[in-house]
Every structure is written in C-alpha cells, then in structure tokens.
Amino acid sequence: MQAKGYAVLAASKPLVPFNFERRELRATDVALEIQYAGICHSDIHQAREEWGPAIFPMVPGHEIAGVVTEVGTGVTKFKVGDRIGVGVFIDSCRKCPSCTAGLEQYCLEGMTGTYNGYERDGKTVAQGGYSNLFVVDQDYAVTVPANLDMAGVAPLLCAGITLYSPLKNWGAGKGKKVGVIGLGGLGHMGVKFSVALGAHTTVFSHSPSKEADAKAMGAHEFVVTKDVANLEALSKDYDLILNTVSADLDLTPYLNLLKLDGTLVLIGLPGKPYEVSTPSLLAQRRSLAGSMIGGIAQTQEMLNFCGEHNIVSDVEVIEPSYINEAYERTVASDVKYRFVIDAAKF
Ligand code: NAP
Ligand code: ZN
Ligand code: ZN
Numbered sequence: 001m002q003a004k005g006y007a008v009l010a011a012s013k014p015l016v017p018f019n020f021e022r023r024e025l026r027a028t029d030v031a032l033e034i035q036y037a038g039i040c041h042s043d044i045h046q047a048r049e050e051w052g053p054a055i056f057p058m059v060p061g062h063e064i065a066g067v068v069t070e071v072g073t074g075v076t077k078f079k080v081g082d083r084i085g086v087g088v089f090i091d092s093c094r095k096c097p098s099c100t101a102g103l104e105q106y107c108l109e110g111m112t113g114t115y116n117g118y119e120r121d122g123k124t125v126a127q128g129g130y131s132n133l134f135v136v137d138q139d140y141a142v143t144v145p146a147n148l149d150m151a152g153v154a155p156l157l158c159a160g161i162t163l164y165s166p167l168k169n170w171g172a173g174k175g176k177k178v179g180v181i182g183l184g185g186l187g188h189m190g191v192k193f194s195v196a197l198g199a200h201t202t203v204f205s206h207s208p209s210k211e212a213d214a215k216a217m218g219a220h221e222f223v224v225t226k227d228v229a230n231l232e233a234l235s236k237d238y239d240l241i242l243n244t245v246s247a248d249l250d251l252t253p254y255l256n257l258l259k260l261d262g263t264l265v266l267i268g269l270p271g272k273p274y275e276v277s278t279p280s281l282l283a284q285r286r287s288l289a290g291s292m293i294g295g296i297a298q299t300q301e302m303l304n305f306c307g308e309h310n311i312v313s314d315v316e317v318i319e320p321s322y323i324n325e326a327y328e329r330t331v332a333s334d335v336k337y338r339f340v341i342d343a344a345k346f
Pocket of ligand 2: 040041042043062088158159
C-alpha cells in the first residue's frame with residue numbers, strides 16, 4: 001500500500017518528504033494509521049551513520065503509536081479501532097532461546113529492526129514510523145491502555161521500555177538507590193519509572209537548567225555533572241546507575257559511586273567505545289553491564305504499568321517539516337523531553 005513520510009536520502013542529509021510502498025497485509029498482519037511517532041536519538045545516530053554504514057533512503061522512527069485500520073484474515077490479537085504501539089523491532093526468528101523466552105530483542109539470529117535493516121526475507125528494506133501508516137505482524141505490536149494520551153505514549157515504545165527493562169532486571173524499588181545519567185528522552189522515562197517503583201532516584205545531568213523539571217518528575221536529587229567534584233562529593237552507595245548519555249562520557253566517576261556489587265548499565269550508544277577503569281570495578285566488586293530495549297511481553301507490561309500509574313512521556317509535538325530542526329535541538333539536549341511528530345500532518 002502507498003505510504004507517505006519523511007526520509008533521509010543519504011547519510012547526514014536533511015530529511016525530506018518521501019512516498020513509498022508498504023507491503024499488503026499478510027494473514028497475521030495489521031495495518032495502522034500512525035498518530036504519533038517519536039524522535040529517538042538512535043534515529044539521529046543512524047541517519048548520520050554514526051553506527052556504521054546504513055541503508056538509504058531511510059524512513060526512521062521506532063516509537064510508533066496509532067490505531068488499527070485493517071486486520072489480516074488470521075489476526076486474533078487486535079481488531080479495527082484498537083490503539084496499538086510498535087517499537088524498535090518488527091520481527092525475530094521466533095524459535096531461538098531468546099525469542100522463546102520473550103526476549104526477542106536478543107534474538108540469536110538478530111532482531112528485525114523497524115528500519116535501517118532488511119525484513120526476514122533478506123531483501124525488503126524495512127521503513128520506520130515517520131510516516132502516515134504502518135504494517136506489522138500482530139505478534140510485534142502491543143496494546144495501549146485507554147487512559148493514556150497517544151502523543152505521550154509514542155516514546156514509551158523505545159525510550160520507555162529501554163529504561164523500564166533494566167530497572168526491573170536489576171531490582172529497582174523501595175530501599176534501592178538509583179541514578180540516571182542524562183535527562184533526555186530515555187533518561188526522563190527512567191526517572192519516572194524509578195520513582196514509581198519506589199527507588200531513591202538521582203538525576204546526573206550536564207544541564208543545570210533541567211533541575212526543576214527533574215524534581216517535578218519526582219527525582220529526589222539532581223547533580224550537575226559539569227564539575228566532577230560534585231560527583232566525588234557524593235556517598236558511594238548507589239545500587240544501580242543507568243547511563244543514557246548519547247555522547248562520549250568518562251564512566252569512572254559513576255563507577256566510583258556504586259556500592260559493593262552495584263551495577264552501572266550502559267544504555268546510551270555513542271559511536272565511540274568507552275574506556276573502563278579496572279581499579280574502579282575491582283574495588284567494590286562492581287559490575288558494568290549493558291541493556292537493550294525490552295521484549296514484547298515486557299513492553300506490554302510496561303504499558304500496563306504506565307496505564308496504572310498514569311505515566312507518559314513529556315513531549316513537544318511537532319509537524320514533519322520541523323524534523324530537521326528537532327534533530328539539531330535533540331543533539332543540543334534542548335528538548336522537553338521528546339519530540340513527537342504529528343503523523344496526521346504527513
Ligand atoms: P537524548 O534525548 O538526546 O538524551 C541524551 C541526554 O544525554 C541528553 O538529554 C543530555 O542530558 C545527555 N547528554 C547529551 N550530550 C551530552 C554530553 N556531551 N555530555 C554529557 N551528557 C550529555 O537521547 P535519547 O533518545 O534519550 O538516547 C540516548 C542514547 O541512548 C542514544 O545514544 C541512543 O542511541 C541510545 N539508545 C539506546 C537504546 C538501548 O536499547 N540501549 C535504546 C534507545 C536509545 P542532560 O542534558 O541531562 O545532561
Ligand atoms: Zn530508540
Ligand atoms: Zn530468535
């Protein structure tokens with residue numbers, strides 16, 4: 001079917017209006033009218049080839065919220081009119097140990113990304129959510145709770161699950177001390193979830209102007225990281241620190257804030273590898289870990305949690321023509337706290 005959206009035609013070029021084909025519905029597919037698509041920093045990394053060679057033309061976007069308009073003959077999970085979401089992947093092998101455990105993002109054959117990759121036929125280029133419509137297999141879409149605002153929901157499909165998953169995995173909750181580095185799209189969701197789970201939550205930010213917002217989101221402490229002395233002055237009693245920074249960062253001061261057996265989880269994915277201080281790891285048997293989005297079942301769990309706790313992303317809704325400026329402002333950490341494209345305007 002004929003779709004319209006915005007695409008990057010070559011690395012680092014501005015996004016421009018773009019018409020393209022989506023596949024006709026297979027038996028287990030649903031079609032959705034996209035209402036909102038979030039702008040994730042990963043879109044920018046890929047549009048600018050900061051993660052290596054990419055596929056162009058590229059329609060980015062993997063934070064998709066919309067309404068089902070058509071269902072295939074074998075669809076049982078959704079019906080026309082349902083509010084659904086699609087995130088960072090649209091398929092996986094469905095049979096490896098990761099897939100059968102509901103951890104499709106760690107599929108041993110590799111998950112099928114929502115864009116900048118090929119579908120499982122190995123030749124169809126997947127195109128993402130900066131577009132008016134989408135087609136996806138029912139098993140790779142999730143249900144949006146009725147009480148949540150769709151613009152604020154879109155970022156939950158990547159930013160939300162990407163922070164919810166490590167918070168759950170490493171047991172954030174009452175009596176735990178959690179730090180979130182970077183109050184951006186991912187980071188602000190991390191703060192909301194950490195607070196809702198009952199953990200003592202600190203924001204580490206290089207933007208002093210974000211303090212009031214962080215506190216309004218429920219953060220208990222806000223530490224300005226521009227001066228490393230501010231970090232060194234803190235007590236070394238963090239259970240878990242989540243690094244969501246999109247740029248290179250010296251991890252050592254954060255490792256040093258972890259208590260015995262504490263964990264620093266890498267979530268931000270700048271192109272350049274980090275340096276790791278071995279003494280900082282050894283000293284308190286600390287761990288350095290990574291975490292990537294979350295599986296379909298946990299994404300649904302996260303959305304249900306959001307429904308119960310009335311959590312959505314703080315968004316700036318924009319028209320498609322503003323995407324290029326939104327990219328610049330995201331890179332400059334100047335967004336409160338996620339740009340979301342009004343897909344009715346494509
Ligand atoms: P974002 O909205 O741009 O937020 C990144 C935040 O990092 C900024 O708001 C800023 O927070 C901080 N920051 C930026 N530049 C910095 C610098 N030079 N020094 C120190 N802090 C800086 O980006 P995002 O969409 O949240 O994504 C963050 C990263 O996570 C990206 O690299 C993205 O590709 C990656 N990501 C990973 C996964 C995964 O599954 N692991 C999923 C999605 C995205 P302050 O202003 O508060 O300092
Ligand atoms: Zn993302
Ligand atoms: Zn698999």
